[in-house]
Amino acid sequence: xxxxxxxxxxxxxxxxxxxxxxxxxxxxxxxxxxxxxxxxxxxxxxxxxxxxxxxxxxxxxxxxxxxxxxxxxxxxxxxxxxxxxxxxxxxxxxxxxxxxxxxxxxxxxxxxxxxxxxxxxxxxxxxxxxxxxxxxxxxxxxxxxxxxxxxxxxxxxxxxxxxxxxxxxxxxxxxxxxxxxxxxxxxxxxxxxxxxxxxxxxxxxxxxxxxxxxxxxxxxxxxxxxxxxxxxxxxxxxxxxxxxxxxxxxxxxxxxxxxxxxxxxxxxxxxxxxxxxxxxxxxxxxxxxxxxxxxxxxxxxxxxxxxxxxxxxxxxxxxxxxxxxxxxxxxxxxxxxxxxxxxxxxxxxxxxxxxxxxxxxxxxxxxxxxxxxxxxxxxxxxxxxxxxxxxxxxxxxxxxxxxxxxxxxxxxxxxxxxxxxxxxxxxxxxxxxxxxxxxxxxxxxxxxxxxxxxxxxxxxxxxxxxxxxxxxxxxxxxxxxxxxxxxxxxxxxxxxxxxxxxxxxxxxxxxxxxxxxxxxxxxxxxxx
Amino acid sequence: xxxxxxxxxxxxxxxxxxxxxxxxxxxxxxxxxxxxxxxxxxxxxxxxxxxxxxxxxxxxxxxxxxxxxxxxxxxxxxxxxxxxxxxxxxxxxxxxxxxxxxxxxxxxxxxxxxxxxxxxxxxxxxxxxxxxxxxxxxxxxxxxxxxxxxxxxxxxxxx
Amino acid sequence: xxxxxxxxxxxxxxxxxxxxxxxxxxxxxxxxxxxxxxxxxxxxxxxxxxxxxxxxxxxxxxxxxxxxxxxxxxxxxxxxxxxxxxxxxxxxxxxxxxxxxxxxxxxxxxxxxxx
Numbered sequence: 129x130x131x132x133x134x135x136x137x138x139x140x141x142x143x144x145x146x147x148x149x150x151x152x153x154x155x156x157x158x159x160x161x162x163x164x165x166x167x168x169x170x171x172x173x174x175x176x177x178x179x180x181x182x183x184x185x186x187x188x189x190x191x192x193x194x195x196x197x198x199x200x201x202x203x204x205x206x207x208x209x210x211x212x213x214x215x216x217x218x219x220x221x222x223x224x225x226x227x228x229x230x231x232x233x234x235x236x237x238x239x240x241x242x243x244x245x246x247x248x249x250x251x252x253x254x255x256x257x258x259x260x261x262x263x264x265x266x267x268x269x270x271x272x273x274x275x276x277x278x279x280x281x282x283x284x285x286x287x288x289x290x291x292x293x294x295x296x297x298x299x300x301x302x303x304x305x306x307x308x309x310x311x312x313x314x315x316x317x318x319x320x321x322x323x324x325x326x327x328x329x330x331x332x333x334x335x336x337x338x339x340x341x342x343x344x345x346x347x348x349x350x351x352x353x354x355x356x357x358x359x360x361x362x363x364x365x366x367x368x369x370x371x372x373x374x375x376x377x378x379x380x381x382x383x384x385x386x387x388x389x390x391x392x393x394x395x396x397x398x399x400x401x402x403x404x405x406x407x408x409x410x411x412x413x414x415x416x417x418x419x420x421x422x423x424x425x426x427x428x429x430x431x432x433x434x435x436x437x438x439x440x441x442x443x444x445x446x447x448x449x450x451x452x453x454x455x456x457x458x459x460x461x462x463x464x465x466x467x468x469x470x471x472x473x474x475x476x477x478x479x480x481x482x483x484x485x486x487x488x489x490x491x492x493x494x495x496x497x498x499x500x501x502x503x504x505x506x507x508x509x510x511x512x513x514x515x516x517x518x519x520x521x522x523x524x525x526x527x528x529x530x531x532x533x534x535x536x537x538x539x540x541x542x543x544x545x546x547x548x549x550x551x552x553x554x555x556x557x558x559x560x561x562x563x564x565x566x567x568x569x570x571x572x573x574x575x576x577x578x579x580x581x582x583x584x585x586x587x588x589x590x591x592x593x594x595x596x597x598x599x600x601x602x603x604x605x606x607x608x609x610x611x612x613x614x615x616x617x618x619x620x621x622x623x624x625x626x627x628x629x630x631x632x633x634x635x636x637x638x639x640x641x642x643x644x645x646x647x648x649x650x651x652x653x654x655x656x
Numbered sequence: 657x658x659x660x661x662x663x664x665x666x667x668x669x670x671x672x673x674x675x676x677x678x679x680x681x682x683x684x685x686x687x688x689x690x691x692x693x694x695x696x697x698x699x700x701x702x703x704x705x706x707x708x709x710x711x712x713x714x715x716x717x718x719x720x721x722x723x724x725x726x727x728x729x730x731x732x733x734x735x736x737x738x739x740x741x742x743x744x745x746x747x748x749x750x751x752x753x754x755x756x757x758x759x760x761x762x763x764x765x766x767x768x769x770x771x772x773x774x775x776x777x778x779x780x781x782x783x784x785x786x787x788x789x790x791x792x793x794x795x796x797x798x799x800x801x802x803x804x805x806x807x808x809x810x811x812x813x814x815x
Numbered sequence: 816x817x818x819x820x821x822x823x824x825x826x827x828x829x830x831x832x833x834x835x836x837x838x839x840x841x842x843x844x845x846x847x848x849x850x851x852x853x854x855x856x857x858x859x860x861x862x863x864x865x866x867x868x869x870x871x872x873x874x875x876x877x878x879x880x881x882x883x884x885x886x887x888x889x890x891x892x893x894x895x896x897x898x899x900x901x902x903x904x905x906x907x908x909x910x911x912x913x914x915x916x917x918x919x920x921x922x923x924x925x926x927x928x929x930x
Contacts, residue, residue: 139752143743150735153728196745196753273891280898284905291909297916298927304842304909311849311902312836315856318895322856325888326863376928691873696897771874800904807911 137181138193138216141226142264144174149257156250164241167253171234174260178230182223186637190651191218192270200332200652211332211652217270219648220637224489225398227634228496229263231619232391235612236384239504242606243383243511252292258285259388263395270652272321272331272407275399276314279364282392283310290381290389302376309373313360320356323349333407334652337645340411354412357403364396367458368428371451375435379444383507384612386443387500390450394492397457401642404465409645414469421462426568428455433575436582440518442509445586446502449542449579453495459572460488460557463564468643477643480560485639486631487556493634494541494549494623501538501616505531508605508613509590518589525591527602532591534613539587541620543580549623552630660714670712677705685790689779695786699793706798715805724799731795738788741781755780821862828855842913842920846906853899857892864888 133140148170156163185191193216194200201211237256244252262282269275287310291303325331327349328339339345363370374393378386404417432452439445467481477485508531509524510516525532537548544554554576562569604610623630641648661667681702688694710718742753749756757763757780767778828851835848864885870877872886910920917925 136746136752139746143739143746143752147736147739147743150732150739153732154736157725157729194751196751196755198750273894277894277898280902284898284901287905291912294912297913297925300909300913300916301925301928304906304913307902307905307909308836308845308849312852314898315852319856319859322860322863322888322891325891331887380928692871696893767875770876771878774873774875797900800908804908804911807908807915 133177134180134184136193137177137184138191138218138268139195141174141177141181141230142216142261142268144170144177145257145260145264149254149261152254152257153250156253160249163250163253167257168237168241170257171230171237171260174264175230175234178223178226181218182227185218185220185223186633189219190641190647192216192651193218209653211330211335214274215270215332215652216268217334217648217652218268219644220639220641221398221401221489222267222641224493224634224638225267225395226264228394228493229260229267229391232388232496232500233260233263235500235504235615236388238612238615239384239387239507239609242608243507248292252289255285255289256385256388259289259392262286263392266395267398270333272324272333272336275402276317276321279317279396279399280314282395283307283314286377286385286389286392289385290377292382292385299380299382302373302380306373306377310364313363316356316360320353320360323353323356327353332652333402334649337407337409338649338653340408341645341649346411351412354403354408358400358417361396361400361403362424364393365400365454365458366393366396366451367424367454368431368451371428371431374451375439375444375447378447378450378503379441381443383511384504386446386503386507387496390496390499390503393454394496397454397492401461405468405642406645406648410469410472415466418462418464418466418469421458421465422564422568423462425455425457425459425462426571428452428458429572429575430455433578433582436579442506442516442518442521442586442590443503445518445582446499446506449502449582450495450499452575452579453491453499453542455575456554456557456572457488457491457495459561459568460484460491463561464488466564480563482639483556484560485642486635487553487560489638489642490627490631490635491553491557494553494620497616497620497623498538498541498550501534501613501620502542504609504613504616505535505538508609511609512602512605513599518586521590521596521599523591523593523595524599524602526595527599528591528604530610531605531613532587534610534617535587535591537617537620539580539583541624542583544576545580547621547624549620549627552624552627660716662712667712670708674705674709677708678702681705681790681794685786686783687776688786689782690774690776695789696793698786699790700797702790702794703797703801706794707801710802710805715802715809718802719806722798722802724802727795727799727802729795731792731799734788734791734793734795738785738792741784741788745781753781755782757781757784818865818867821858821865825855825859825862828852828858840922842910842922845922846903846910849906850899850903853895857895857899860888860892860895 148166152163152167155166192200195214197213200213200215201209203209240256259282262278262285265278266275266282269278287303287307290306291299293299324336327347328336330336330339340350366374378389381389429452432448432455436445436448439448464481464485467478467484471477512528513521515521541548541550544550558569558573561572681698684693684701685695685698745754745756746752758766763777763779763783765775765777767774832848832852832855835844836852839845839848864887866882866884869882869884872883877883913925914920919925
């Protein structure tokens with residue numbers, strides 16, 4: 129039984145929330161408590177399977193799972209092995225992102241049990257599980273068209289969830305902006321997939337990588353496909369100058385959906401890394417792409433930090449801080465890609481290039497945790513006071529003691545103060561980016577200090593000060609919300625106190641998997 | 657029934673045509689592994705039959721007969737059957753969605769090689785998956801059009 | 816030259832769809848522009864599979880000398896059409912709610928989320 133779960137884990141991790149999502153409307157008609165219990169059990173099982181799969185991949189290396197048959201492809205009579213089946217290819221980076229997605233969905237679900245009440249909540253849980261399916265599908269798949277389908281599943285369910293409280297007008301506007309922009313990006317991804325299929329007659333990512341990396345078959349059409357894929361995934365990941373949907377969508381989403389949306393944008397960032405590092409690797413001019421990534425990161429940091437200064441809506445401000453954090457990740461990944469280009473993709477990368485990649489990948493996890501905790505606290509404040517305007521809030525620390533402590537932890541982690549996890553990843557980014565160009569590192573440090581100033585401003589205006597009369601009857605947030613915030617805070621403190629453990633055991637396999645394009649191709653083309 | 661919907665001529669013809677369109681959509685769904693067609697195409701034809709009824713009789717009258725929760729439950733049953741058959745392939749045979757019915761009695765024959773019309777009794781789990789997708793599409797698209805027709809007529813409360 | 820006409824049609828459809836999506840203010844026209852853009856991309860996918868003079872891929876085998884068009888782009892296009900229907904249903908539902916809330920379909924007048 130145990131063996132069966134380990135072998136089939138890549139597909140069980142996608143099939144379990146999908147089955148639960150289809151069952152939820154049926155169970156919802158019978159009883160509401162049963163529906164809550166079923167959704168909780170399904171998400172818990174997904175979390176456990178994610179950790180089992182992670183342990184398997186850390187011990188045994190890459191796992192390839194074929195859907196619907198035994199071997200990856202068919203062998204023609206001439207002896208040529210055509211990879212035709214849809215596969216799930218799970219390596220270190222995939223399980224890293226899967227751990228992030230399942231953890232944030234579990235915590236968001238606990239938070240939602242006390243936030244979402246009343247009718248329509250059955251549809252909320254169905255869409256929530258479909259978001260989890262979309263994220264996990266994008267992270268596990270080894271097939272390019274499968275990536276597109278799960279990308280669209282994720283976009284449609286998150287757009288429907290952003291507009292959940294449709295009685296106010298602003299979530300509707302945020303949701304329609306999100307779905308139109310996201311649909312445009314997905315159509316261009318489909319166009320690029322069509323170009324690649326017409327050129328190489330392959331949809332499998334490993335086989336495509338093998339074909340693209342040989343000099344004879346790399347044409348201008350393939351470069352156009354790369355540009356379309358790159359631009360669309362950068363738009364979905366929320367980097368400036370294509371960030372205009374991000375503060376609207378994060379700012380108007382209910383409660384825990386903002387946190388799960390952060391994990392969803394990281395899934396699009398994972399798709400960008402997969403296209404850059406594995407499918408194309410050194411076939412394109414990698415040093416130019418690295419410099420483009422570094423400049424996108426710098427522009428995101430600058431725009432995120434400065435636009436956050438003038439906001440008066442609490443969740444929208446945290447949304448702009450999230451844009452700045454994506455900038456840090458792109459900055460570090462750009463430096464890593466630039467260094468990888470210097471050694472031609474096959475040799476040993478330089479010391480600070482490896483540190484940059486480790487810092488960037490570690491910062492993906494820390495970004496979701498930190499910004500997620502801030503969104504959870506903001507959601508608790510809105511739930512208790514029904515107000516999200518910073519000018520009208522004040523003096524809440526008297527009644528919401530625990531929420532203010534969690535806000536201080538989140539604020540310190542986003543600004544990169546020790547001993548929290550933000551410091552651990554940001555010091556790796558600062559050290560490695562400094563070797564490439566000192567100016568960028570100085571801008572990054574200054575932006576961090578700027579963000580600390582902005583969040584101190586929020587803390588002072590929301591929590592400090594005398595108790596206001598209109599919030600006299602407000603109590604502390606419900607216990608389930610505090611519990612979910614505590615889970616995130618404990619993980620953040622653990623990552624901050626033992627960064628070596630995390631970097632060696634969780635981040636290093638992900639970074640090695642990103643740089644190891646030959647292993648990815650070999651497990652699809654070489655074996656069965 | 658003059659308050660909503662169209663004239664009695666249209667209502668009578670719609671009532672006569674509705675079962676014929678449903679039979680045609682069932683034919684397109686079940687022959688998905690032989691002719692062009694399949695789950696989504698047949699389901700869209702079936703949903704257009706329900707939409708024809710909504711246009712002819714008015715959304716409020718159809719809402720009294722076919723409620724939106726029942727369409728939602730019909731759709732969910734289709735989805736559950738799809739995933740259940742795929743997981744059954746995982747449990748009984750090798751991998752997820754593997755074709756474990758080839759060679760058995762239900763849908764199991766192997767059609768003769770060459771350019772012929774094919775037999776209905778072939779295809780493995782494909783006709784069952786087509787049927788599940790067809791149920792899901794009929795339920796889903798009809799529910800969407802019904803709710804939109806109701807929502808664009810209401811004046812006061814939000815749905 | 817005659818076999819390049821579908822690709823030219825793809826370019827024209829994508830241009831019309833992008834123009835309507837970017838430059839029109841009415842929300843319904845933006846939704847129509849998105850649909851035209853999606854039709855263009857679907858046409859591109861189907862045209863990729865065409866082989867001159869061949870038949871539909873519904874047989875198990877044909878005698879040698881005749882061929883079948885590629886079936887994989889047809890599966891990709893079908894999936895894309897289904898996704899397009901779902902996205903269009905969502906956009907139209909949101910437009911109905913926006914119209915009932917704000918009373919206007921002009922995208923410049925219904926903006927409340929500035930900066």
